[in-house]
Amino acid sequence: MQTIEELLESKNIRVTAMRLLIYKFLAEKDVAVTLSDIENAFEKADRTTLYRTVKTFEEKDIVHQIDDGTGITKYALCEKGCNCEIETDLHLHFHCNNCKETVCLTEHKIPQIKVPDGFVSENVNLVVKGICDKCSGQ
Amino acid sequence: MQTIEELLESKNIRVTAMRLLIYKFLAEKDVAVTLSDIENAFEKADRTTLYRTVKTFEEKDIVHQIDDGTGITKYALCEKGCNCEIETDLHLHFHCNNCKETVCLTEHKIPQIKVPDGFVSENVNLVVKGICDKCSGQ
DNA sequence: CAGTAATTGCACTTCCATTGCATTGATAAT
DNA sequence: ATTATCAATGCAATGGAAGTGCAATTACTG
Ligand SMILES: [Mn+2]
Ligand SMILES: [Mn+2]
Ligand SMILES: [Zn+2]
Ligand SMILES: [Zn+2]
Numbered sequence: 567m568q569t570i571e572e573l574l575e576s577k578n579i580r581v582t583a584m585r586l587l588i589y590k591f592l593a594e595k596d597v598a599v600t601l602s603d604i605e606n607a608f609e610k611a612d613r614t615t616l617y618r619t620v621k622t623f624e625e626k627d628i629v630h631q632i633d634d635g636t637g638i639t640k641y642a643l644c645e646k647g648c649n650c651e652i653e654t655d656l657h658l659h660f661h662c663n664n665c666k667e668t669v670c671l672t673e674h675k676i677p678q679i680k681v682p683d684g685f686v687s688e689n690v691n692l693v694v695k696g697i698c699d700k701c702s703g704q
Numbered sequence: 705m706q707t708i709e710e711l712l713e714s715k716n717i718r719v720t721a722m723r724l725l726i727y728k729f730l731a732e733k734d735v736a737v738t739l740s741d742i743e744n745a746f747e748k749a750d751r752t753t754l755y756r757t758v759k760t761f762e763e764k765d766i767v768h769q770i771d772d773g774t775g776i777t778k779y780a781l782c783e784k785g786c787n788c789e790i791e792t793d794l795h796l797h798f799h800c801n802n803c804k805e806t807v808c809l810t811e812h813k814i815p816q817i818k819v820p821d822g823f824v825s826e827n828v829n830l831v832v833k834g835i836c837d838k839c840s841g842q
Numbered sequence: 843c844a845g846t847a848a849t850t851g852c853a854c855t856t857c858c859a860t861t862g863c864a865t866t867g868a869t870a871a872t
Numbered sequence: 873a874t875t876a877t878c879a880a881t882g883c884a885a886t887g888g889a890a891g892t893g894c895a896a897t898t899a900c901t902g
Pocket of ligand 1: 642
């Protein structure tokens with residue numbers, strides 16, 4: 567089991583207090599978060615730093631970005647052993663119309679989507695909207 | 705075959721010159737358009753008017769909104785006989801990474817997506833990205 | 843203990859979406 | 873036809889999120 571420090575180093579990211587804090591914050595959330603969410607959690611830190619930290623994580627395939635259709639970019643930690651480097655995010659995302667939270671359904675891979683002749687599919691963004699398990703009352 | 709005027713009236717939208725023009729503009733495009741696209745096509749008109757016209761069309765299920773992940777909202781006419789009122793947009797959308805255009809693949813319906821127990825799927829947004837037929841050279 | 847490079851904070855910018863309000867225009871009632 | 877009423881339009885302004893330039897700070901290297 568590698569520590570967060572080791573993980574960051576393995577991706578050539580310098581370990582800083584800020585980065586450790588943000589990583590831990592993301593790790594303990596089970597939903598995707600917006601930059602504002604992070605901002606609210608670290609009021610003392612500057613928004614730009616949080617922004618750039620997340621971007622760094624994204625570039626190094628530690629987090630992935632989620633566009634759930636709300637117009638606000640969300641972020642979530644990549645699962646261990648994901649292949650973000652190779653292809654984008656194969657799992658699907660669920661956005662709850664009730665609590666407005668977005669979760670990664672990492673076990674649910676995106677099915678093969680057929681496109682018409684002449685079209686070449688490179689990647690797919692799939693967001694299911696509805697009522698999440700917490701809101702459906704089981 | 706009903707005229708545009710008749711269509712608008714059937715949806716309880718007052719017929720105005722602006723609305724007819726914008727409808728025709730959308731009708732002759734085979735790709736989804738941004739508000740800026742419309743703005744460029746009607747330089748004399750105010751941006752707000754164009755915005756509100758499109759929003760009106762959207763409310764009345766004449767156009768549907770597309771979030772293709774570019775961060776800019778796009779719009780396209782609903783197909784005749786679509787069921788926007790009942791459920792959202794069952795067809796998939798394709799965004800070309802080369803020409804940056806987004807098209808409705810109205811013939812390609814979104815497959816049934818399985819979600820975990822406790823989750824209720826209400827609708828699905830599916831955007832495929834890649835190379836479109838025009839850009840793939842056939 | 844320098845010297846260097848990366849990180850952080852602050853200020854500012856850009857872009858798109860959205861709203862308030864005054865004006866214009868169309869429709870309906872008298 | 874005239875007026876009252878309500879919707880549509882135009883203009884100005886706002887808000888929110890993403891992104892950038894630069895200076896100050898902090899961490900690493902020799
Ligand atoms: Mn995810
Ligand atoms: Mn469409
Ligand atoms: Zn929920
Ligand atoms: Zn193309």
